[in-house]
Amino acid sequence: MVLTVKMQCFGLIIVILHMNIAQALTGEWDDKIAVLYPSLPIAAPWSKNEHCRNHSRILLQALNNFTLWAVQMLDASARQPGGVLFGNIYQLGNFNECLDVDGPIQSQYCLTKVTVTVSHTGTNFDPYIQKYDPESSVWDKIKNAGNPSRVSRSSVYQALCVPASCSHKDIEIAISQYLQKYKHPAGVHYTAAVAPNLCHTSQQETFLSEDYIFICMMACAVILVIAGTALDYSYSGSSPGTLGLDLLFCFSIRQNMAYLNQDLSNRVDILRSMRFMCTCIVVLYHRAANLGASPLWNLEFLEKEFQTVRLALMHRGETVIDNFFLISGFVVAYILLQELHRKRFNPLNFILSRIMRVLPALLVMIFFYATLFYKLGSGPRWDIVVGPERDYCQKNWWTNLLFINNYVNDERMCLLQSYFLACDMHFFIIAIPVVILLSKRPSIGAAVLGGIILVSIIIPFLVTYLDHKPALVNFYIDFLLAPRGNDVYQSVYIKSHTRASPYFVGLALGYLLYNHLNGKQKIGMVPSVVLCGCVVCLLYGTMMSGIVFYDPTRPYNPLEAGFFAGMHRFVWSLGISIFIVVITLGKLPVISSLLSSKLLLSLGSLSYCMFLIHPVFLYWSNGGLHHPEYFSYSRIVVLAAGDIVLSIFASLFLYLTIEAPCSHMTRKILSKKVATKQE
Known part of the structure; x- marks a missing residue:
């Protein structure tokens, strides 16, 4: 009897200990373990924006019910950042998974910048130190200020999959309110910022008139190349005799490839x-x-x-x-x-030949950057990598000209x-x-x-x-x-x-x-x-x-x-x-x-x-990165x-359609003028 009572008491103690350990490993984990950057909310249920508020509450209700589309939005978001101390400051989540959500509300992918400020770490930190003391404060490495060769870990970009009805300001306010209530160590404060060009939806980019003009221009160049090549073969490589056909002859692939494959004429080549x-x-x-x-x-x-x-x-x-x-x-x-x-030197012709050798291909690339390039890709950082290149070429093309x-x-x-x-x-x-x-x-x-x-x-x-x-x-x-x-x-x-x-x-x-x-x-x-x-x-x-x-x-x-x-x-x-x-x-x-x-x-x-x-x-791969x-x-x-x-093949296309034809046409026109003057 006594033995049975002792065994029951021992079993009760084991159960209590198990419950305490389980509680420590689950409910009280966040209170007991240091967290550098917290997980962020993906909804703004108290937003002043009515659509955002309603859609956020629908999202939260669906999350409580473990509805697929809602859990997919949560799953596509970056949770508690990891690897920050080693420099992984971009927590990109899953871009495609977020934009692929098929639910009652449209989703959008946003990169949120969370910045931590530390008032004082209690140590005299040398910013040029090569190896951190493992017993020093982690906030010394987070601040990482004063050394130009290092990147501060005080700002981390976290991906969130949120309702598309919420503006970047709605998300920023909701996260800021959450961070104010977050239990953080003394002297440590978090702030959040969401830039509008770091939020993306699945909405397709619409082609503008200038995009179609660029496509038509390149299509015309290809047609001229086909026509010039056909003309070249029809005349068996000999000159047609008229200026118009001679100029079309400049687009011949056979002729331009012959120039490309010229043998070594002298040691300078x-x-x-x-x-x-x-x-x-x-x-x-x-x-x-x-x-x-x-x-x-x-x-x-x-x-x-x-x-x-x-x-x-x-x-x-x-x-x-x-x-x-x-x-x-x-x-x-x-x-x-x-x-x-x-x-036979003519300064004007010499300068004009040089300009026509350089300018046509340059203008095509400027036109491409200003129009079509931005429409040909996407990614978490596409707008901050490729977007500025488009904007600069739209506004300052004339300085290149x-x-x-x-x-x-x-x-x-x-x-x-x-x-x-x-x-x-x-x-x-x-x-x-x-x-x-x-x-x-x-x-x-x-x-x-x-x-x-x-x-x-x-x-x-x-x-x-x-x-x-x-x-x-x-x-x-x-x-x-x-x-x-x-x-x-x-x-x-x-x-x-x-x-x-x-x-x-x-x-x-x-x-x-x-x-x-x-x-x-x-x-x-x-x-x-x-x-x-x-x-x-x-x-x-x-x-x-x-x-x-x-x-x-x-x-x-x-x-x-x-x-x-x-x-x-x-x-x-x-x-x-x-x-x-x-x-x-x-x-x-x-x-x-x-x-x-x-x-x-x-x-x-x-x-x-x-x-x-x-x-x-380079821009394509960088802006389109979906993971570090x-x-x-x-x-x-x-x-x-x-x-x-890839550059060789793309350059061959640009050379055959733009650079070589324009250069040869300029040479023919200038030589015709010289011949006319001599006559």
Whole structure:
């Protein structure tokens, strides 16, 4: 009897303990366990908006009844954020699941920005610390303020699937009211904000008249290509004889592919292969930057990489852009000297040919950005990634047309990479009289060109030194997210007067090689290999020297920053110039055979279109992301390889329909005018 009573008492104790443990693991869990960011409500039942209020109450009632459509809205929303300390600040939920809800109320997907402010953590926190003390306060890492290479975890974006009848303000008020009642630690406060461009419904975008105009324009170009190709085959490649048919002949695929597949006519043509290889490097570099600007699972890994040698090559990849300036200056000098030597140079025709070589494809891309591009995708961040690009091109297209986009409204520049075209056009206009002077009065021309190069070094030095600007653009996350708003980018990086030295070094190189390329001066194999090795060391040293400016703890020295800003592009262009001299006058069989390959030469002719097109795929993938990416170097290479392949095919289409026909038509019209004048 006594034993039975004892067993019953013991069993009662076990039941009570089990109930207490269960209660601790369920009902009191939120009170006992620290929560950095709470789960947010998906309804606004007390909203002043009657439709929002009624639909929210319908949603809550359906949730209580475990109705499928309502639970689907809850399931599509991001619940309590996870991985925030490692940098996963975008809790994207399930975009498609939310918009696919089929219920009595329409759903909408909203990204809510929740910001935490901490009054005091009780510790003296060093923002430049490399490794956090595991015993320190978590709020030190959340604040993460003062270090430009790190992203604060004080703001998190949480996806909510809410009734579409609720405006962004209705949702913001409901969340703010909830956060005011939320039990948070002392000194910690939460605020919420919902931007209208971060809310999406399943409503389809309507095509406007300008969208149809763009589609019709490209359809007409395709029809002209088909007609021109048919005409080419009907005349067996010979000229029809009339100007109208000759112009239609310019659209022939066979003719334009023949231009694309031209064999190596002289050693200078290998610069086409160099241009393509540089374009591929730029695509790789832009893909790395785009991945860094995307929502990431492992943002902390990228933050730690910013001061490593591994990422230094990515940091300094922007120097490859100077190769394009140098090659452009070289080609202009070389072609212009040929025209002057043949006594058939016409400045107006030369400038017009250049403009018609650049402008048509550029205008097509601007038109595409301003109209159709936005309609071709969707995603949680589509409006903040692709939307601004559309708006900038709708408002500032005319600055690109006049090649002043790197000076006028540059903070809202259409086509971020188009600053290069503005700089290049400015340099091209200056280069014409300089090359003419070099041809007519070599000594005076050389002095003028030397003076221009010297000034192009001094200007960035003075801009950086006098205004106490950083030595270079630091490609931290805040810059990758909004490059147009960066002070150094606007005042130094995209301005013609601070980017001129590589172009005019290329101009000098073109002049020197034009006078020596057909001569007897050659460089033997051993000197060629030695010079090539020296070039590699010089270029590597130039790139790696910039990594010291990524150390946020390093004291700023305006003289040092100014010296680097003025000299590094000049030194880089000197190294590339020596390499070009070696491959044109020297003996490097492996490199020469590679650069002389027909495939690379053909792809080199597509470089300009690739330069214009490849950002489309970057914006497309970034804006259309439905979940965070994982940052790794292998991931960058794989994505960049896809970008390059897609860009090649898209560039071939743009080349055959727009660039090549317009360029050849301009050449035919100008040659007809010259022939008429001679008669």
